[in-house]
Amino acid sequence: MSQSRMGSILSEELHTDQAGLEPLSPAADPAPAPAGIPFGVAQTPQQALADWVRRDYEEFAARCTDQAASSWERTTCRACGAGGLVEGLSLGSMPPANALLRQSELDQPEPRFPLSLRLCERCGMAQLGHVVPPELLFRSYLFFTSSSRRMSEHFSALITEAAHEFVPPGGLIIEIGSNDGTGLASIQRRDVRVLGVDPARNISVMAAARGVPTISEFFTETLAREIARVAGRAHLVVACNVLGHIDDLDDVCRGIRTLLAPDGALVFEVPYLGELLDRAEYDTIYHEHLSYFAVRPLVHLLNRHGLQLERVEFFPVHGGTIRGTAILGTGYSPQVEEWIADEIEKGMGQRRAFEEMARKVEANRHGLRRRLAELRAAGAKVIGYGAPAKGTVVLNYCEIGTDLLPLVIDSTPAKQGCYVPGTHQPILPPSAIERERPDALLLLAWNHAEEITEREAAFRARGGRFLTPHANKGAFELETTPR
Incomplete structure (x- = not known):
């Protein structure tokens, strides 16, 4: 397919995506400190932010609604909103992958949920067809960033480099899915404010012990508005291995757009669909991983919410990961266009790629x-x-x-x-x-x-x-x- 033809197709798709996009409200400075949030001369801005998380977040969290412990079926694409998803691979019925058992639970019935990968033929997004309530999966989490030296170094380097590029002195860095605070702790020596958001209460406590204030809640647009009201807009929002875990990506992207300063940036990492297809890495498919991204559906998703993908980089971690950098705006850069052209040429968003992967997975199963x-x-x-x-x-x-x-x-x-x-x-x-x-x-x-x-x-x-x-x-x- 020629570059001009590809550009025409994407332009039509993205024009549809952007219909109804609300204009971004003017950038807000931090609101005057409400009662109980002491941004006074006796504290640094970072200390005040930590104090808000520690003492004043309970009332806000009490307004959040827990989800029922049952799965539901997803029939529309998380990236572009289209219907008509087609099944690409079924792994049958599985227990939640991180729901480790105690000895006393071995004789009890285990919850199992359908695990199948579906394809959106409009934008090329791969995604699970059934959603397990996030409350069941993430409130207590057993992956700790600090448990792997290499991953600790990887995430610390990401935040350090991004902060150097985007965050001025006194600026705010927010990490969505901050885990045990390893990444944010590495940057605290600089004159910046940091805030983590992670729903896993067990590891949020670990982050707080590192000196990283962490809101133990799911990131939503409502939470983003609350953070912006108290702390102002962020110059850097980081989300590593997070977007794939979220069902309502529209809500999260609205929240990110709400939080970003006019010159701010979103830096994120997601496992790359190309590696999943090429290597048939079926074990990266589980209920926590709802979406499997290529660059093309990422552009669709971000553009729908006034975010422009500027840069894509590949890293050989977690079986193959892409790092994206996005800013406020619509469209995509020439470098991103090259990625999309390569994906289209390889047929990455087409049924035959998933049919071939399914054959490899079945052969691997019997071989192992x-x-x-x-x-x-x-x-x-x-x-x-x-x-x-x-x-x-x-x-x-x-x-x-x-x-x-x-x-x-x-x-x-x-x-x-x-x-x-x-x-x-x-x-x-x-x-x-x-x-x-x-x-x-x-x-x-x-x-x-x-x-x-x-x-x-x-x-x-x-x-x-x-x-x-x-x-x-x-x-x-x-x-x-x-x-």
Whole structure:
């Protein structure tokens, strides 16, 4: 397809997207401090912001409504609003991937919800067809940014670089999905104000202990208006691995637009759909991940809410991630146009790409079960390494029970002593490797393979093998170079 023809098609689509876009209200300075929010001379602006979160947010949070604990079906596209979504891949019925079990819960019924990937043929967005209430998934969360050295460094570098580019002294940085505060804590030495927003109350407490004030609530337009009323507009809004978790992206984008200063920027990261399709990384599909983005649907989504995608970068983390930078406006940059042209040329938003992925996924399922059965028949002992959400998907979709994989180890203390949802492998600390003496480790947390193989050098030195859930040219053995 020629560049001019592609541009014409996108222009028509985006013109429709932008219909009804409300004009942005004038930028607001921080409102006069209401009672109980002491922006006085005795405190720094950062201290005052922290005080508001700590003492005065309870009344606002009390007005928020919890959602019922049942799933519902999504029939329209989250990015462009079109109907007629078509199914691209079904993984059957799954328990929530992070709903780890205690021993006392093993004999109780587990909730299961449909898990299928659907395609919007208008904009190329891939998304789940069923939504599990976020209250069930995110109020207590078991992924901690600080648990991975490489990811801590990655997010800290992102915030530092973006702050240098967009945030003046005294400016405000807001991170949506701030987790345990690792990223914002890295920038606090600068003369800026920081504020985290994360619905997981268990990790919001950890962030507060780092000195990062964190609102333990879901980010919405209503919350954005409350923050803007108290603290003013933000020069930088960061959202890493967040947009894919949210059903009502329209509400979130309205909130981001409300918060951004006229010269502010949104910097976000999302797993890239291109890598999911190319590598058939089906285990990145689970109930928390509602959307799987290419650049084209991102442009649709952002343009509908007065946000212009200016820059896209690729990073080989989490199985393939794109980082986007957006500002107030509509349209997209020439660099973004090149990404879209490449996606269209590859047929990324078409049914045949998803049909091919589904064939790869099914073949991988049978291949992994067969390989584990071969190792068991040969007398080899295999245990799982890592208890991430993707591990739950692999074990349940491939029907790998304790007969093929008797246990899983994980370095996160909060997971140890629990059991994998659905398949019920016990989760033990890494010290169990020495006691169990396995012949091979199945890296369920394969996105941290380099870090894990370095950490388990002693296991490798005595001849231990590493397996991954995804075959490379038909083989599940991970090639490692001894150090």
